[in-house]
Amino acid sequence: MGGVIEVPAHVPGFPALESTPEGAETLATxxxxxxxxxxxxxxxxxxxxxPGWQGQARDAQDHxxxxxxxxxxxxxxxxxxxxxxxGRFEERISALSLRRxxxxxxxxxxxxxxxxxxxxxxxxxxxxxxxxxxxRAATLRTRAAKVSGEIAAWVRDYDQAExxxxxxxxxxxxxxxxRIAADTASRPDVDALRAQLRRIENDxxxxxxxxxxxxxxxxxxxTTDDPALVGNAxxxxxxxxxxxxxxAVYADIDYLSQRKSDGELTEGEEEQLxxxxxxxxxxxxxxxLVDPLTGxxxxxxxVYKPGEYGGDGAVAFAFGDPDLADNVAAFVPGFSNxxxxxxxxxxxxxGLYDTSGADHRGSxxxxxxxxxxxxxxxxxxxxxxxxxxxxxxxxxxxxGHHFADFIAGLHATDQGPAAHLTAIGHxxxxxxxxxxxxxxxxVDDAILIGSPGQPVANAAxxxxxxxxxxxxxxxxxxxxxxxxxxxxxxxxxxxxxTLGFDPAxxxxxxxxxxxxxxxxxxEDLLQNHSSYFQGQSLHNMAHIVSGDDGAVTTQDHRHxxxxxxxxxxxxxxxxxxxxxxxxxxxxxLVDDVGSTITGLTHALDPRSWL
Amino acid sequence: MRTLTLLAIGVMLLAGCAGxxxxxxxxxxxxxxxxxxxxxTQALNELVPTIARELRTTLHGGFxxxxxxxxxxxxxxxxxxDVQFDAIGLPTAEAVGKAAAALRTQGWSVSADPRxxxxxxxxxxxxxxxLQGIVQSMSLRTACVETSKDVDQEYAGRQPRHLPVPWPASxxx
Numbered sequence: 001m002g003g004v005i006e007v008p009a010h011v012p013g014f015p016a017l018e019s020t021p022e023g024a025e026t027l028a029t030x031x032x033x034x035x036x037x038x039x040x041x042x043x044x045x046x047x048x049x050x051p052g053w054q055g056q057a058r059d060a061q062d063h064x065x066x067x068x069x070x071x072x073x074x075x076x077x078x079x080x081x082x083x084x085x086x087g088r089f090e091e092r093i094s095a096l097s098l099r100r101x102x103x104x105x106x107x108x109x110x111x112x113x114x115x116x117x118x119x120x121x122x123x124x125x126x127x128x129x130x131x132x133x134x135x136r137a138a139t140l141r142t143r144a145a146k147v148s149g150e151i152a153a154w155v156r157d158y159d160q161a162e163x164x165x166x167x168x169x170x171x172x173x174x175x176x177x178x179r180i181a182a183d184t185a186s187r188p189d190v191d192a193l194r195a196q197l198r199r200i201e202n203d204x205x206x207x208x209x210x211x212x213x214x215x216x217x218x219x220x221x222x223t224t225d226d227p228a229l230v231g232n233a234x235x236x237x238x239x240x241x242x243x244x245x246x247x248a249v250y251a252d253i254d255y256l257s258q259r260k261s262d263g264e265l266t267e268g269e270e271e272q273l274x275x276x277x278x279x280x281x282x283x284x285x286x287x288x289l290v291d292p293l294t295g296x297x298x299x300x301x302x303v304y305k306p307g308e309y310g311g312d313g314a315v316a317f318a319f320g321d322p323d324l325a326d327n328v329a330a331f332v333p334g335f336s337n338x339x340x341x342x343x344x345x346x347x348x349x350x351g352l353y354d355t356s357g358a359d360h361r362g363s364x365x366x367x368x369x370x371x372x373x374x375x376x377x378x379x380x381x382x383x384x385x386x387x388x389x390x391x392x393x394x395x396x397x398x399x400g401h402h403f404a405d406f407i408a409g410l411h412a413t414d415q416g417p418a419a420h421l422t423a424i425g426h427x428x429x430x431x432x433x434x435x436x437x438x439x440x441x442x443v444d445d446a447i448l449i450g451s452p453g454q455p456v457a458n459a460a461x462x463x464x465x466x467x468x469x470x471x472x473x474x475x476x477x478x479x480x481x482x483x484x485x486x487x488x489x490x491x492x493x494x495x496x497x498t499l500g501f502d503p504a505x506x507x508x509x510x511x512x513x514x515x516x517x518x519x520x521x522x523e524d525l526l527q528n529h530s531s532y533f534q535g536q537s538l539h540n541m542a543h544i545v546s547g548d549d550g551a552v553t554t555q556d557h558r559h560x561x562x563x564x565x566x567x568x569x570x571x572x573x574x575x576x577x578x579x580x581x582x583x584x585x586x587x588x589l590v591d592d593v594g595s596t597i598t599g600l601t602h603a604l605d606p607r608s609w610l
Numbered sequence: 611m612r613t614l615t616l617l618a619i620g621v622m623l624l625a626g627c628a629g630x631x632x633x634x635x636x637x638x639x640x641x642x643x644x645x646x647x648x649x650x651t652q653a654l655n656e657l658v659p660t661i662a663r664e665l666r667t668t669l670h671g672g673f674x675x676x677x678x679x680x681x682x683x684x685x686x687x688x689x690x691x692d693v694q695f696d697a698i699g700l701p702t703a704e705a706v707g708k709a710a711a712a713l714r715t716q717g718w719s720v721s722a723d724p725r726x727x728x729x730x731x732x733x734x735x736x737x738x739x740x741l742q743g744i745v746q747s748m749s750l751r752t753a754c755v756e757t758s759k760d761v762d763q764e765y766a767g768r769q770p771r772h773l774p775v776p777w778p779a780s781x782x783x
Contacts, residue, residue: 100697101696105698108666109699109700111699112699285675286673287772288670288672288673290671292744341678343678344678347678347688351751354740354747357727357738357747358738358740359727360725360727360742363743
């Protein structure tokens, strides 16, 4: 070589960081939970009086309580400031995390290219490539300088975010400063904010516009003052709903666990505590996974109502931020689902998230939504009656109305180009989705899996849905409960004591995607009903969610004679299994259940079979 | 229709909600799930260092454990792992090619999408690798193992095992 070729030195990586997006999120959540606890205590103690205390004792109590409540209010005001600062810090750290990824990619690439160039120069035996080497080295010097500059700027911004956060906390770290924060004229008026939100909470677009007009301090103050209102309001952005609901989960666990150790937990509170712990388990399970779109945790709690529906609770949990994702799917489960069954459902939705993402047709969000009274089977008579409501559409109608509101909320908070939105319902949840569509829920695609019936005989009667898809395994007995749309051979349609019409029939107007038939063994019939999130069925749903309709494989619609009716299916499955004893047992059980609950169920619904 | 509906519910109650499996069955089901869990751990021990090396990245985090795969009533569970890697130092198409080649070497059947994804299958495990965004995701799922509801709940209720970061050279046991 004719001279030295200057290849840039290895570009060092980012320094080890004490503040990570996950850590900032945990800190902000913990602070919010403490703020919720303090405000709950303040609310409980304001105006409280020990029954029976009179005279001086009563006066002394009033005085002590008043002083204590004032101090709590000072702490509450200080916490509002700290929570707002933590929220800002979390946003900045997450944004820095997003900015860091492409810089890191370029740094690794520059270092690898430099190492390769050095290897080639060392291996060169003559000067024939010298000019090429010099040119490549010059390009690499430019790239290395640029990436070093970007890393330095990033580190400066990171240090500044940390310093400003620490300074904000130091402004409210004494009692006196808390009092000043409480007395300041700019302290958010949470009662007025709550009243404003209550007035518009049924109009998600109005909620979204109103929320966007608030200051960060107002949002944080209302979030910690009334997390249930903020966390469950359709139209509030997912990120903010998640913050409110996480705070509520942790505050509930703090409060109810203390009640439990004091021996004061009521039966209803015990159910709430169990539901809160179930949600926390899932948050903990997925805590290490990051949303590739935002840098926040992958999981978002969009609904959290631990005391709803007789203790079953209501919950919605998203993988990926639906406000930012290109493809969004919201799933409604059916029969026997409660907050307790989150684990398997979220595993299914995570599988759909991954499989749909692998289509590479934009980013994905999948949502588990359970904010209705899914019929349940528990062992006691009330549970059995609840379970038998599975053939009663009232809960599906009420749930459908709720789900339509939730979908409207997704439209209201969607950012950027409109997301491709898919509603999915399984089992009784498919009937619920059908009622939501009838209520005007606006979706690009609807997927009805394992459906026991739809409220309309033709999908064209759903006013705002682009395409209806149906997944029905022929050996899934629940899909044979729907009313036949086609006249039977004697020209008579089935009776009307069902949840609606069978959407797998051609005249319904949906596209029946391939799911396979399932196994023809009596002990597997329920497995067939619960297997739509696996194999071919899962892959087809993933294609629909990602908008890759051309990749979906289909199967023939049901027509009279090309599938087994329910009695034929159960008979054939029993014969295949050699399970005649099981069949006989089923008949006996049916008689027992029927006679036991006849009187109770009769009053529930005129369409009931009893 | 009344009889049909009651019959279906009755059959489902008997077939899906029957009492606990007998002890020998439950023991075998636990063995099967433990075996599935070991398969996933073994796959992780091969995959994490391979992906990190080939895609010039590091483990960001994740977990492994078991989950119910047929909510709500029937039993059935599977071993799973959800893993993320940090930013990669390669163009996406090149990364897909390198990951696919490395997986094939390890005996996986691979289908690769140059837009950023790899799907693979080996010995009952499905793998999805998504290379997009600020983190790269890898999920592993075994086939569902038929179990009683009790065994399903027992395994699904276990705490997930969060993966150590940085990934130890000796892997995880």
